[in-house]
Amino acid sequence: MKQDMIVILDLGSEENPRLAREIRAMGVYSEIYPHDIAPEELAALPGVRGIILNGGPNRVVDGKEIDAGEHVWKAPVPVLPVDHQGSDPWPAGEEARKAALSHFVFDVCHAEKNWTMENFIADQVERIRRQVGDSRVLLALSGGVDSSVVAALLIKAIGKQLTCVHVNHGLLRKGEPEQVVEVFRNRLDANLIYVDAVDRFLDKLAGVADPEQKRKIIGAEFIRVFEEEARKLSGVRYLAQGTIYPDIIESGTKTVKAVKSHHNVGGLPEDLDFALVEPLKMLFKDEVRACGAALGLPDSMVYRQPFPGPGLGVRCLGAITRDRLEALRESDAILREEFAAAGLAGKVWQYFTVVPDFKSVGVRDGARTFDWPVILRAVNTVDAMTATVEEVPWPVLKRITRRITGEVPGVNRVLYDLTPKPTGTIEFE
Ligand code: XMP
Numbered sequence: 001m002k003q004d005m006i007v008i009l010d011l012g013s014e015e016n017p018r019l020a021r022e023i024r025a026m027g028v029y030s031e032i033y034p035h036d037i038a039p040e041e042l043a044a045l046p047g048v049r050g051i052i053l054n055g056g057p058n059r060v061v062d063g064k065e066i067d068a069g070e071h072v073w074k075a076p077v078p079v080l081p082v083d084h085q086g087s088d089p090w091p092a093g094e095e096a097r098k099a100a101l102s103h104f105v106f107d108v109c110h111a112e113k114n115w116t117m118e119n120f121i122a123d124q125v126e127r128i129r130r131q132v133g134d135s136r137v138l139l140a141l142s143g144g145v146d147s148s149v150v151a152a153l154l155i156k157a158i159g160k161q162l163t164c165v166h167v168n169h170g171l172l173r174k175g176e177p178e179q180v181v182e183v184f185r186n187r188l189d190a191n192l193i194y195v196d197a198v199d200r201f202l203d204k205l206a207g208v209a210d211p212e213q214k215r216k217i218i219g220a221e222f223i224r225v226f227e228e229e230a231r232k233l234s235g236v237r238y239l240a241q242g243t244i245y246p247d248i249i250e251s252g253t254k255t256v257k258a259v260k261s262h263h264n265v266g267g268l269p270e271d272l273d274f275a276l277v278e279p280l281k282m283l284f285k286d287e288v289r290a291c292g293a294a295l296g297l298p299d300s301m302v303y304r305q306p307f308p309g310p311g312l313g314v315r316c317l318g319a320i321t322r323d324r325l326e327a328l329r330e331s332d333a334i335l336r337e338e339f340a341a342a343g344l345a346g347k348v349w350q351y352f353t354v355v356p357d358f359k360s361v362g363v364r365d366g367a368r369t370f371d372w373p374v375i376l377r378a379v380n381t382v383d384a385m386t387a388t389v390e391e392v393p394w395p396v397l398k399r400i401t402r403r404i405t406g407e408v409p410g411v412n413r414v415l416y417d418l419t420p421k422p423t424g425t426i427e428f429e
Helices: 016-025 039-044 094-108 117-132 145-161 176-187 198-205 211-232 245-250 285-294 322-341 394-407
Strands: 005-011 029-034 048-055 079-082 136-140 162-168 191-196 236-240 275-277 350-354 360-364 367-380 411-416
Touching (some): 005 016, 016 029, 016 048, 016 094, 016 245, 048 094, 117 145, 117 275, 145 176, 145 285, 162 176, 162 211, 176 191, 191 211, 198 211, 322 350, 322 394, 360 411, 367 394, 394 411
Parallel strands (some): 005 048, 136 162, 136 236, 162 191, 236 275, 367 411
Antiparallel strands (some): 360 367
C-alpha cells in the first residue's frame, strides 16, 4: 500500500513525538528515528517524502554535538534542519508554526494526505498475515485499550489462528471480565480462553500488606498463569503484544535516557520462545483508540480511563480482604455511573475509589456502626507525571456519597482526596 511518510530524525529534541503527532494530524504519516540511522535502513523506509532533522537541547551527547550522517543530506528528498537550543524552532505562535510545517510537508515535500485508519488497518492486516503465515498467535487479553485493539486487529487478520487468554485475577473492575467475554467470544467469535484465577491470586495475596510486595506477587502470578496456559497449547510461535509508540519512545532514545523500561508481558521463561507481533507499535494512544473504534469495539472499551496493571489490588490498601475488595468494586462502579450521568466521564482523566484498611465509627438507623470508609479520587493530567484534582461539583459528590453509603455493604463514610501530584501519587500504593 502506498503511504507517504515524513521521517523525523532525533537530534536531541524533546518535541519529536509532538512533531510526529502534528504531522499525522495533517493526514501524513510520520516516524521518528535516531540521528545515526544507517543508510540502508533509511533507504529501505517506504514512502519517504521528506526528512526533518529535529535538533534540540539534548544535541550534545557525551560532550560532542551529534549530527546526521552525509547520506541523510544526500537523500533524494527535501531535508529540513531545525535547530533550537531550547527555544521554539518554528516561527513564533502555534498558527505560524503549523503553517510552516504544513508548507514543508505539502508544498516542499509534496506529501499526500493518505494517513487514515482504514489504510492503517488494511496495511497491518496484510503485514500480520505475511509475518505469521499459518502459525498460531497467543495474546494476553487484559481488556485494556491496547490489548483489546490488538486482539480486534488480529482477529480481522487471522481469525481463529489467534488465541486470546484472559486472566481474571479478581482485581478487575465490575463488569470487565464479562465484557471481555461478551465482546471477544460472543461478538467477534474469537478463540478465547477465560481463566478464573480469582482464588489463586487472592490466596497468594492474603496477609500481604506491603505495596511493592503486592505488585510483585500480582505480576509474577500473572506470568505464571499465562505461562501455564501457553504450555497447554501447541504450535504457538508468536506472541502478540499491545506495545504502543510511547512505550518505545519512553524506553529511551540515543539522546534521552530511558524514562522507564517497558515490558508488557515480560519475564516469560526462555523455553517459551515466541517471536513478537506488535501491530500497534507505531501508534500514539489516540490513534490506538481510533483504530479500535474503526474495528467496531465498543466505546466503553476504547475510551476507557487508564487502569493500572495490578488493578484494584493497589486500591484495596494494605492486605487485601474479600469484603473490602467487594466494597471497592461496588463503590468504583457507582462512581463511574455517576460520573457518566454528570457528563464527567469523558472529561476527567482518571477517577476511582480507594478503600483503606481502617474502620471508623458511624451511625445508621440510630445504631452505632464500625465500618470502612471509601476515598474518592478524580484527577487530570497530561503525562501522569504531575496531576491536578478535578473540582467535582458538590451536588455530584453528595449524590455519590449518598449512594455509596446507602448501597455498599460495610461502608459508612466517604472522603474526597484533595491532593495533587505531587505530593500524592495518583494511586495510593
Ligand atoms: P502514579 O500512582 O504513579 O500513577 O501517580 C501514574 C499513572 O500510572 C498508573 N499506574 C500503573 N499503570 N501498571 C500500569 O500499567 C502499574 O503498575 C501502574 N501503577 C500506576 C496509574 O493508574 C496512573 O494512571
